[in-house]
Amino acid sequence: MFSMFQYPFMIYALILGIALAISAACLSPFLVFSNQAMIADGMSHIAFTGVILGFLLSEQSLYFALPFVVVASFAITYISSKPGINSDTAIGVVSAVSLAIGLIVATVGDGFNRSIESLLVGSILTVSTTEMISTVILALLVVIFVCVNYRSLLSMTFDETYARFRKVKVTLLRYTLTAATAIFVVLGVRSAGTLLISAFVIFPSISAVQLSKSFKQTLIFGIIFAVIGMFVGIVASYHLNFPTGSTIVLAYTAILFVCYGYKRIRGN
Template sequence: MNILEYTFFQNALLGSFLASILCGLIGTYIVTRRLVFISGGITHASFGGIGLGVVLGISPILSAMGFSILSAFGVQWMSHRGDVREDSAIAVFWTFGMSLGIICCFLSPGFMPDLPSFLFGSILTIGETDLWLLGTLVVLVAVVFVLLYRTILSVAFDANFARSQRLPVDFIEYLMMALIAMTIVATLRMVGIVLSISLLTIPQMTANTLTHDFKRIIAWSIVIGWVDCLLGLSLSYSLNVPSGASIIFVSILVYLVAKVGRVLHNQSKRKIETK
């Protein structure tokens, strides 16, 4: 328990809580809207923004956020064109971002000490700036969901029907793509580019084994996501392994346990009904 006295661990706990709220909201939309592959493309495209930040001498997080938002808009625009398939548009920005990031990192003078933390994550390196970024995004996303909840829900489940009801589908899609991009960049410190998309999908998949209600999935995703982070941090501290990988490893185990429990519950329920 002595580790709780250290500031870096307190920041990790607070950061994991804020990230769980943020990913619970945004991740539920991603899973419901089936945007997992698009989000993966945005995640890897953000590496181009990190590389630009290194070369230009500005904050890699800010440059990655701007680059990711533009990439998200580009994927959204290209995928709605009749001559470009969605997976092709994702591949373009995915590979462009990764190649640009690699080129910029090799062109940057000196060694980039934070590169492993961006690629693989290290929640214990979260500072006050990262906490402020997470906190600001949590407030922003929460306000958007409160004000536009019904429209977001309609677009998430059936965009074509929402468009027939004269709802602002295009505005919501671009707005949510921007929020997805910002959420991905804000969580890079925790789990890195390689594993970031997992934090936005696995807790939601686990929550979906418990309920199919959109609001309840959000609530359960927040709780499950934070539990995953706490257990992952404990595993990381015990085995002295990277925290990002530990969090995702634990979240997958929790999902498997929930899935098996759901299957066993359904089987026992059917046995009772047959009797």
């Protein structure tokens, strides 16, 4: 079963996958419980355009896509802070415009010969060493960010007015959280694709909340479930020859059903 790890590319995929899982699970509750669960989906559309432009303008598309998506994430945060405009509206506007631009560029761009399908479904088994290292660094930074600002993030997530009353730097934390999500999406799109990357953010919290009795437990259980789902998905996809990103999402779905079933049984 584990003979697959004799291949370096499988080890790289597992390391990158676990790093992505930890990053997503740490960000998940603060996004899900503040009604921003779909921001990762919107970011994935923006990342699509960033990567497309990166392919055309540079040999290293990642270096172009990262600042592009981070700037777009700041635009979403800024627009959503205006009266009468909620987060969903801001995400919809910016992501729709970005995706439209990306599709136009991909269609009419001179010499564009990259596979759009690979951007849609991802390919975690073909990641580079640079991408793996970048994702591990991101995971470390996200963990540090959450640990250092845990109480402030918790306060901001459930009651922003109270957080401001407590002198929490809500605006700075909001922009930082959004930027971290944007970077996660850019690095994750290469692995899971634009169609599935949002699932990495959504599933950990909704699975963990079935069993947890506190926010901290939700965060911890989410990380555990995310890592387990990532590991099972990668191993299963290798042996079954299924698309890796899709198999990981199915593993996350199975964990959610198990958690929900356990909650119902325990409740009865």
